[in-house]
Amino acid sequence: MSNEKSPTPAAPAGKPRRVKIILLMVLLCGATVAGRMWWHGRNFEETDNAYLAGHVSTISSRVPGVITKVLVSDNQVVKKGDVLAELDHADQQVRVAQIKAQLAQIDAQAKQGEAQIEQARAEAQAVSAQLSRSQTQLKRASTDADRYSSLYNSQMKAIAKTELDAAVAARDSAAADVKALSQQVHAAESKIDVSEHSRSALLAQKNVLATQLEDATLQLSYHTIVAPVAGRIGRKNLEVGIRVQSGQQLLSIVQEGGWVTANFKETQIAPLYRGQKATIRIDAFPGRDFIGHVESFSPASGAQFSLMPPDNATGNFTKIVQRVPVKIVFDPKDLKTLEGRLTPGMSAFVEIDLRQGGPAERPVAVAAK
Numbered sequence: 001m002s003n004e005k006s007p008t009p010a011a012p013a014g015k016p017r018r019v020k021i022i023l024l025m026v027l028l029c030g031a032t033v034a035g036r037m038w039w040h041g042r043n044f045e046e047t048d049n050a051y052l053a054g055h056v057s058t059i060s061s062r063v064p065g066v067i068t069k070v071l072v073s074d075n076q077v078v079k080k081g082d083v084l085a086e087l088d089h090a091d092q093q094v095r096v097a098q099i100k101a102q103l104a105q106i107d108a109q110a111k112q113g114e115a116q117i118e119q120a121r122a123e124a125q126a127v128s129a130q131l132s133r134s135q136t137q138l139k140r141a142s143t144d145a146d147r148y149s150s151l152y153n154s155q156m157k158a159i160a161k162t163e164l165d166a167a168v169a170a171r172d173s174a175a176a177d178v179k180a181l182s183q184q185v186h187a188a189e190s191k192i193d194v195s196e197h198s199r200s201a202l203l204a205q206k207n208v209l210a211t212q213l214e215d216a217t218l219q220l221s222y223h224t225i226v227a228p229v230a231g232r233i234g235r236k237n238l239e240v241g242i243r244v245q246s247g248q249q250l251l252s253i254v255q256e257g258g259w260v261t262a263n264f265k266e267t268q269i270a271p272l273y274r275g276q277k278a279t280i281r282i283d284a285f286p287g288r289d290f291i292g293h294v295e296s297f298s299p300a301s302g303a304q305f306s307l308m309p310p311d312n313a314t315g316n317f318t319k320i321v322q323r324v325p326v327k328i329v330f331d332p333k334d335l336k337t338l339e340g341r342l343t344p345g346m347s348a349f350v351e352i353d354l355r356q357g358g359p360a361e362r363p364v365a366v367a368a369k
Contacts, residue, residue, distance in 0.1 A: 045268045046351040049323065052282070054258035054344040057229050059084065059251050061244045062222040063092075074236050077340075078227045078253065085238055085250065089223035096220055099213040106206045113199040120195055124188035131181035137174045231255040232340070257335055258342055260292065262350040263302060263323040271354050272297075278328050281349040282342070291331040294352070298325040 065087030072084050231253040238250045260280055264272070272294060280290040301322040303310055328350060335342070 043354050044351055045264065045271060045354060046349070047262050047264050047268070048347075048349045049264075050260050050262035050280075050328075050348040050350045052258050052342060052344050052346040052348060053261045054342075055229070055231075055255040056234075056344060057231070057253045057255070058249055059225065059228070059253060060247050060249050061087065061225060062246060063087065063219055064243070064245050065089070065223060066243045067238055067240055070238055070240055072233050072236070072251075074233060076233045078230065078233060080227055080230045082227045083224055084227055084233075085225045087223040087225070087244070089220055092216065092220040092223060096213065096216045099209055099216055103206060103209050103213065106202055106209065110199060110202045110206070113195055113202060117192060117195040117199065120188055120191040124185060124192060127181055127184045127188055131178065131185055134174060134177040134181050137177070140174075142171050142174075225250070227253060229253055229255055254344065256339060257330075258344055259295070259330065260328040260348050260350060262326045262328055262348075264326055266301065266322045266324055269297070269324050269326075272326065272352060276352055276356060279351045279353070280328065280330070281351075283347040283349075284341075285338070290334045292328045292334075293331075295327045295329045297327075 067085055068088050069086040070084075071086075072078060072082075078084070234252045234254050236251040238244070244250065262278075274294055274296065276294045278292045278294060280292050281288070282290065301324050303322055330342075
């Protein structure tokens with residue numbers, strides 16, 4: 001047997017070339033991807049830290065009471081002013097009736113007081129007329145007494161002494177009548193003042209009761225819970241027979257429409273401005289792009305509105321990139337196509353093309369300078 005080794009077959013000449021081509025294609029793809037990422041990062045700002053937001057009205061009871069009627073169900077569409085629920089209002093109705101009865105009683109007393117005032121005025125007028133007559137009689141009696149005095153004196157006895165005495169007595173009687181009637185006039189006027197003061201007190205009490213009636217009627221209206229806005233019912237927490245307290249949350253109303261709150265990094269804010277168009281993708285509707293625009297920027301970062309804002313004046317400070325909420329509103333056409341399906345809390349992705357040009361208000365600001 002021969003110990004010679006068989007020759008090894010030579011490697012194909014084309015294999016190194018294929019390897020080079022594959023490596024070249026990989027490098028080309030990597031360069032394309034890197035270029036694409038660089039181009040996208042230069043011309044677009046995006047964030048997946050975005051969520052749908054909307055107007056959510058929390059409905060609570062303004063007065064305590066027991067629920068007697070529930071007129072809505074979960075996810076129901078309601079209009080502004082629709083009755084949502086009713087509380088037992090029997091006690092409040094009794095209070096309203098009591099105040100109305102007190103008002104009626106005061107009205108009757110006020111009418112009686114007005115009658116007393118009119119009667120006192122009539123009496124005062126009658127006494128005043130008598131006083132006028134008495135004053136006239138006193139004037140005449142005084143004249144007679146003076147004339148008789150001149151006719152009967154130490155030098156002249158033209159009349160009898162009895163006539164002089166009668167004239168003097170008539171004068172004194174008339175004077176007494178005038179004094180008595182003057183006191184009666186004063187008493188009548190005082191009676192009028194007292195009656196008018198009593199009526200004023202009754203009117204003041206009536207005003208107090210009228211205010212109490214207005215408040216009681218208002219409290220009675222609070223026993224009917226109505227929708228302050230239009231929307232859909234959510235988080236309903238009320239049933240017939242439940243006793244609720246003032247301020248207790250009963251349900252929520254989510255209004256139609258909404259916006260996106262996109263939390264951009266603070267390093268992404270510089271090229272953004274109001275009115276800039278944005279592309280919105282919602283996780284609930286994959287493959288569909290929505291159009292919106294930047295409406296406003298938060299006045300502070302999200303950390304500043306937290307329950308415990310960070311205190312950077314500490315020895316263990318670590319710099320963290322902050323997030324700034326940006327409000328992005330939808331195009332009205334997109335909202336109409338998905339009316340009732342866009343709900344607050346949905347996750348979203350926001351992308352803004354920076355090649356749209358500068359903000360519209362920038363030339364105005366330059367012109368103002």
